[in-house]
Amino acid sequence: MKAWQVRFLYFVVLNAAVQYVTSLEEKQADSVFGNYLSHLKDLIEHKDDNYHPVTKFSLRTSSHPDDDLCYIVPGKPDSLAACSFNSTSKTFLIIHGWALGGMFDSWMTKLVSSLYEREQSANVIVVDWLALAQNHYGIAAQNAKAVGQEIAHFIDWIEETTNMPLKNLHLIGYSLGAHVAGFAGSHANNKVGRITGLDPAGPDFEGEHAHRRLSPDDAHFVDVLHTFTRGSLGLSIGIQQPVGHVDIYPNGGSFQPGCNLRGALEKIANHGLFAITDAVKCQHERSIHLFIDSLLNNQEAAKAYRCGSNAMFDRGMCLSCRKSRCNTVGYNIAKVRRARNVQLYTKTRASMPFRVYHYQLKIHFTSKLNRSEMEPSITVSLYGTKGESENLELKLMEKIAANKTHSFLLVTEKDIGDLLMVKFRWVDANGWSASNMLKMVSSWWSGDSDSANVEVHKIRIRAGETQQKMVFCVRESEAQSLTQEVTFVKCKDAWRRLSKRAQRKVTLEKH
Ligand SMILES: *[C@@H]1O[C@H](CO)[C@@H](O)[C@H](O)[C@H]1NC(C)=O
Ligand SMILES: *[C@@H]1O[C@H](CO)[C@@H](O)[C@H](O)[C@H]1NC(C)=O
Ligand SMILES: *[C@@H]1O[C@H](CO)[C@@H](O)[C@H](O)[C@H]1NC(C)=O
Numbered sequence: 395m396k397a398w399q400v401r402f403l404y405f406v407v408l409n410a411a412v413q414y415v416t417s418l419e420e421k422q423a424d425s426v427f428g429n430y431l432s433h434l435k436d437l438i439e440h441k442d443d444n445y446h447p448v449t450k451f452s453l454r455t456s457s458h459p460d461d462d463l464c465y466i467v468p469g470k471p472d473s474l475a476a477c478s479f480n481s482t483s484k485t486f487l488i489i490h491g492w493a494l495g496g497m498f499d500s501w502m503t504k505l506v507s508s509l510y511e512r513e514q515s516a517n518v519i520v521v522d523w524l525a526l527a528q529n530h531y532g533i534a535a536q537n538a539k540a541v542g543q544e545i546a547h548f549i550d551w552i553e554e555t556t557n558m559p560l561k562n563l564h565l566i567g568y569s570l571g572a573h574v575a576g577f578a579g580s581h582a583n584n585k586v587g588r589i590t591g592l593d594p595a596g597p598d599f600e601g602e603h604a605h606r607r608l609s610p611d612d613a614h615f616v617d618v619l620h621t622f623t624r625g626s627l628g629l630s631i632g633i634q635q636p637v638g639h640v641d642i643y644p645n646g647g648s649f650q651p652g653c654n655l656r657g658a659l660e661k662i663a664n665h666g667l668f669a670i671t672d673a674v675k676c677q678h679e680r681s682i683h684l685f686i687d688s689l690l691n692n693q694e695a696a697k698a699y700r701c702g703s704n705a706m707f708d709r710g711m712c713l714s715c716r717k718s719r720c721n722t723v724g725y726n727i728a729k730v731r732r733a734r735n736v737q738l739y740t741k742t743r744a745s746m747p748f749r750v751y752h753y754q755l756k757i758h759f760t761s762k763l764n765r766s767e768m769e770p771s772i773t774v775s776l777y778g779t780k781g782e783s784e785n786l787e788l789k790l791m792e793k794i795a796a797n798k799t800h801s802f803l804l805v806t807e808k809d810i811g812d813l814l815m816v817k818f819r820w821v822d823a824n825g826w827s828a829s830n831m832l833k834m835v836s837s838w839w840s841g842d843s844d845s846a847n848v849e850v851h852k853i854r855i856r857a858g859e860t861q862q863k864m865v866f867c868v869r870e871s872e873a874q875s876l877t878q879e880v881t882f883v884k885c886k887d888a889w890r891r892l893s894k895r896a897q898r899k900v901t902l903e904k905h
Contacts, residue, residue: 448523448525448526448541448544449521449522449523449526449541449544449545449548450462450465450521450522450523451465451466451467451468451487451519451520451521451522451548452464452465452466452519452520452522453465453466453477453478453479453517453518453519454506454518454519454520455478455510456507456510456511456514459503459506459507459510459518460502460503460506462520462522464476464477464478465477466479466519466548466552468547468548468551468552469551471555474552474555474556479517479552479556480515480517481556481557481558482558483513483515483516483517483562484513484515484516484517484562484563484564485516485517485519485552485558485562485563485564486509486513486516486517486518486519486564486565486566487519487521487545487563487564487565487566487575487578488502488505488506488509488518488519488520488521488566488567488568488571489521489523489545489565489566489567489568489571489572489574489575489578490502490520490521490522490523490524490527490568490569490571491527491567491568491569491570491571491572491595492527492531492534492535492569492570492595493524493527493528494528495528496524496528497524498520498522498524499679501568501679501682501683501686502520504682504686505566505682505685505686506518506520508686508689508690509689511689511690512689512690512692512725521545521571521574523537523541523544523574526540526541527570531570531597532598534570535570535573535595535597535598535599536598538570538573538574538577539577539606541574541577541578542573542574542575542576542577542578542579542580542581543577543578543581545565545574545575545577545578546577546578546579546580546581546582546583547581549563549578549582549586550582550583553582553583553584560582560584560585560586560587561587561614562587563586563587563588564586564587564588564589564590565578565579565586565588565589565590565613566589566590566592566685567589567590567591567592567594567608568592568593568679568681568682569592569593569594569595569632569678570595571592572589572591572592572593572594572595572608572618573594573595573599573607573608575589575591575608575612576589576591576594576607576608576609576612576616576637577612578612579612579613579616580605580609580611580612585613585614586612586613586614587613587614587615588613588614588615588616588617589608589612589613589615589616589617589638590616590617590618590619590685591608591616591617591618591619591637591638592618592619592681592682592685593619593620593621593622593631593632593633593678593679593680593681593682594607594608594618594620594632594633594637595631595632595633596623596630596631596632596633596634597630597631599633600630600633600634600635601635607633607637608633608637608638609637609638610637610638610639610734610735614729615639615729616637616638616639616640617638617639617640617641617642617727618636618637618638618640618641618642619642619644619681619684619685619723619724620632620633620634620641620642620643620644620647620681621644621645621647621650621677621678621679621680621681621684622647622648622650622674622677622678622680622681623643623647623648624648624649624677631674631677631678632647632678632681634647636735636736636737637735638735639729639730639733639734639735639736640721640727640730640733640736640738641735641736641737641738642698642721642723642727642737642738642739642740643704643737643738643739643740644680644684644698644723644739644740644741644742644748645740645741645742646704646707646708646739647704649677650676650677650680650742650744651742651743651744652676652743652744652745653673653676653677653680654672654673654676683746683748684696684723684724684742684748685724685725686746687724687746687747687748687749688722688723688724688725688726689724689725690746691746691747691749692726694747694749695722695723695724695726695749696722696723696724696740696742696747696748696749696750697715697720697721697722697723697740697749697752697858697859698720698721698722698723698738698739698740699712699713699714699715699719699720699738699739699740699752699858700712700718700719700720700721700736700737700738701737701738701739704739705791707739707803708789708791708803709791709801709802709803710752710753710754710755710756710801710802710803710804710856711754711801712739713752713753713754713803713856713857713858714856714861715858715861718730718733720738720858721738723740723748740752741803741805743807750805750806750807751805751806751807751808751809751810751857751858751859752803752804752805752857752858752859753776753803753804753805753806753813753855753856753857753858754801754802754803754804754855754856754858755774755788755801755802755803755804755816755853755854755855756799756800756801756802756853756854756855756856757799757800757801757802757850757853757854758797758798758799758800758850758851758852759794759795759796759797759798759800759850760796760797760850760851761796761797771787772787772788772790772818772819773785773786773787773788773818773819774786774787774788774804774816774817774818774819775816775817775819776804776806776810776813776815776816777810777813777814777815777816777817778810778811778812778813778814779810779811779812779814780809780810780811781808781809781810781811782810783806783807783808783810785819786804786805786806788802788804788818789802789803790802809859812860812862813855813857813862813864813884814883814884815866815881815882815883815884816853816855816866816881816882816883817879817880817881817882818879818880818881818882819879850868851867851868852865852866852867852868852882852885853865853866853882854866864884865884865885866882866883866884866885867882867883867884867885868880868881868882869881869882869883
């Protein structure tokens with residue numbers, strides 16, 4: 395990594411508040427850092443009799459999710475009672491990331507209150523390592539291990555003091571905090587129940603040995619949400635590689651809907667690198683909001699599907715739930731036996747609730763000629779028992795080839811119930827005259843093989859959320875009409891017979 399690239403990342407990556415640190419301030423920061431480090435060393439080696447906490451453990455309450463009113467101090471059992479720590483209920487440790495501003499971001503309060511909404515009797519503890527997190531990114535990243543060790547010390551102490559079963563302990567770490575959680579888990583005497591990594595930081599951790607970053611070794615179950623694995627200069631802000639037992643990549647883990655990436659890039663072109671921060675925050679923090687969503691919208695849990703690649707997922711090829719291939723996004727994720735680095739994908743809406751409904755459309759195009767020029771623009775409308783979702787774009791990932799089954803992914807933002815009817819509508823494609831297009835495409839769906847020799851007899855659809863599989867046939871009344879819209883309805887139970895009849899009809903009319 396070139397020095398200027400590193401510097402670029404220090405300023406751009408993970409940064410909520412834009413702050414330019416002059417070289418003079420850098421030196422001061424370094425000396426402050428030196429003091430902290432010696433404190434920390436003393437603390438870990440138990441040499442310091444005067445306890446100077448560097449990392450603080452604030453047990454927040456559901457009535458004051460935004461206030462640090464009571465700190466649990468390792469070595470002081472009285473502080474547990476004073477903060478009303480309940481050793482029989484679940485305990486969450488929330489670990490923040492890099493914090494140049496030296497303050498908690500606004501998501502902290504939201505996460506605390508949504509954890510309490512879900513688990514009323516829980517202990518939600520905010521781990522405050524702001525003192526070490528407000529350094530340059532590179533320095534803060536170096537501190538991750540020391541802070542993790544300090545948290546491990548806290549965990550050991552609380553386990554000894556209260557006999558709290560560690561299976562009830564859940565560490566939730568964001569960005570750099572995800573790796574801190576990993577170090578905490580790996581240094582604790584006994585294995586903690588779960589670590590959730592929310593877009594673990596990429597710079598300084600990508601490609602590192604499992605001991606030097608969050609990994610499945612750090613807890614009985616490690617689940618990870620990747621939301622901003624999009625690189626700048628070949629480096630990614632969130633870590634790209636899978637680092638948990640189960641790794642979920644919403645929207646491919648790169649671009650999150652509702653976050654204005656293009657706008658940010660234009661800003662950079664006009665105003666320089668610092669303008670990116672809002673977009674970075676939006677994408678990187680999306681991991682937290684997806685997790686909060688899963689706590690609050692329990693009934694509308696989003697599903698993610700195991701897939702070999704995001705490109706395959708985008709073609710709808712991975713919507714199966716067989717053999718634990720799918721899982722629930724966020725808090726309710728199911729622990730998968732013997733899993734490691736399992737990669738799951740999902741699409742989301744731009745805001746809460748993020749859940750969408752996934753459909754795979756499998757369409758077989760029959761043709762005598764292999765027409766390479768077919769790249770039409772098609773929209774699809776789905777009609778179901780509970781509602782409809784109209785004019786969804788059918789993304790053609792490749793050219794339509796003859797005698798081949800093509801697979802497409804469609805998502806709807808709302809639950810339309812059981813699918814009853816599908817309508818295809820085409821719009822002008824580049825370089826094609828409208829009439830030419832109309833003729834050619836209409837012949838695809840209608841099975842009128844005279845003009846373009848391309849036929850579509852039926853469409854197979856799999857609904858990801860319900861796992862229903864259905865077959866749709868051209869509505870016979872429309873079979874020969876040259877409209878800009880073609881309707882497919884559920885083939886009757888005897889769809890085989892029907893479709894044969896439809897085919898015979900077409901064949902007869904050819905002669
Ligand atoms: C501690 O939590 C448990 C549930 O986990 C609950 O039944 C119990 O009442 C709580 N104790 C106190 C003192 O609040
Ligand atoms: C597609 O299959 C049909 C019959 O199965 C055949 O007549 C036609 O030549 C094939 N098309 C191409 C491009 O191979
Ligand atoms: C049609 O062309 C595509 C590539 O454009 C090729 O992959 C496919 O095998 C061809 N199909 C037939 C039946 O020749």
